[in-house]
Amino acid sequence: MTDDPRDAAGSPPLPPARSSVEPAGPPTTDGDQRPSGERRQEGRRASERRPTTIRRAIRDELADEPTDEYYSETHPQEHRAVPVIEVDHVYLGFDRPILEDVSLEARKGETICLVGESGTGKSTMLKLILRLLVPDRGNVCIHGEDITDLTFEEALEARQHMGMVFQSAALFDSMSVFENVAYPLREHTTLDDDAIEERVREKLAFVDLDPDQVMSQLPSQLSGGMRKRVGIARGMANNPEIMLYDEPTSGLDPLSTGTITRLIMKLQRELDVTSVVVSHDIRSVFRMATRVAVLNERRIVFFGTPEEMAASDDKYLRDFLGGS
Numbered sequence: 001m002t003d004d005p006r007d008a009a010g011s012p013p014l015p016p017a018r019s020s021v022e023p024a025g026p027p028t029t030d031g032d033q034r035p036s037g038e039r040r041q042e043g044r045r046a047s048e049r050r051p052t053t054i055r056r057a058i059r060d061e062l063a064d065e066p067t068d069e070y071y072s073e074t075h076p077q078e079h080r081a082v083p084v085i086e087v088d089h090v091y092l093g094f095d096r097p098i099l100e101d102v103s104l105e106a107r108k109g110e111t112i113c114l115v116g117e118s119g120t121g122k123s124t125m126l127k128l129i130l131r132l133l134v135p136d137r138g139n140v141c142i143h144g145e146d147i148t149d150l151t152f153e154e155a156l157e158a159r160q161h162m163g164m165v166f167q168s169a170a171l172f173d174s175m176s177v178f179e180n181v182a183y184p185l186r187e188h189t190t191l192d193d194d195a196i197e198e199r200v201r202e203k204l205a206f207v208d209l210d211p212d213q214v215m216s217q218l219p220s221q222l223s224g225g226m227r228k229r230v231g232i233a234r235g236m237a238n239n240p241e242i243m244l245y246d247e248p249t250s251g252l253d254p255l256s257t258g259t260i261t262r263l264i265m266k267l268q269r270e271l272d273v274t275s276v277v278v279s280h281d282i283r284s285v286f287r288m289a290t291r292v293a294v295l296n297e298r299r300i301v302f303f304g305t306p307e308e309m310a311a312s313d314d315k316y317l318r319d320f321l322g323g324s
Helices: 037-043 046-062 068-076 122-129 152-160 177-188 193-206 224-236 253-272 282-288 308-311 316-320
Strands: 083-093 097-107 111-116 137-142 164-165 242-246 274-278 293-297 299-304
Touching: 083 274, 097 122, 097 137, 097 274, 097 299, 111 122, 111 253, 111 282, 122 137, 122 242, 122 274, 164 224, 177 193, 177 224, 193 224, 224 242, 224 253, 242 253, 253 274, 253 282, 274 299, 282 308, 293 308, 293 316, 299 308, 299 316, 308 316
Parallel strands: 111 274, 111 293, 164 242, 242 274
Antiparallel strands: 083 097, 083 137, 293 299
């Protein structure tokens, strides 16, 4: 007789059958030593877990990125206190109200991201800063100067300190890359041709494009990501202190999106540029933003750091992040 406890077929004996009726009393943990709150979280429906899951993923992504702490360490307190852009209790409407009692400020070297549902007035905010629109009430100040009452010529002068990157890059199709980037220099400076070429090469190199390779090309010969980078180079041509971006990563693949996001961060770190970015790409926003402004129902309903937004228990913010 063998000592091996197997049946005639050579299979190990089955374990004793468990009752289908659970005993009364607290449920077993089956060796799971995690807090009960974590076990309950796993048991929730996917729709209930999703906002928390997304916020956790965003926090993980932020772990290796500069945050407001980085901004505080690299900018002295008196430097950070300087408001470059101030939007103060602004009201604006056309056929219907667009903005009501909207206020925000961007300090020197900050990247402010404007997010929200479509049609909430994000791009309108850029037009107010550019002084393409004038508010019905309230003030918009650049470096402490109210620009709402400027004349046309004064407004043109104020815009020389700003660079604009449009959603579709808005390059001139019939002009080469060189002529596109050189355009604002020819229009608004007295630089000679050699100085213009040097500036164009400098800006193209800054956005990681080879000047010798791309300067003679037309926009139609470039990829979408390259066109966006040329648009940024053109916006930087006058060495502006302020950069404004309208959906800079719209329509780009993930790799190109990452490239544009890193360029915006590079402008902040290396050139101390103050940026305002309109975007629907919440992950890019959370990587590049010093602070985030959320527009809803004609007002700013949140203005704070990415970490504060991710940790917020506000229902609208949770729903917004959960849908992103």
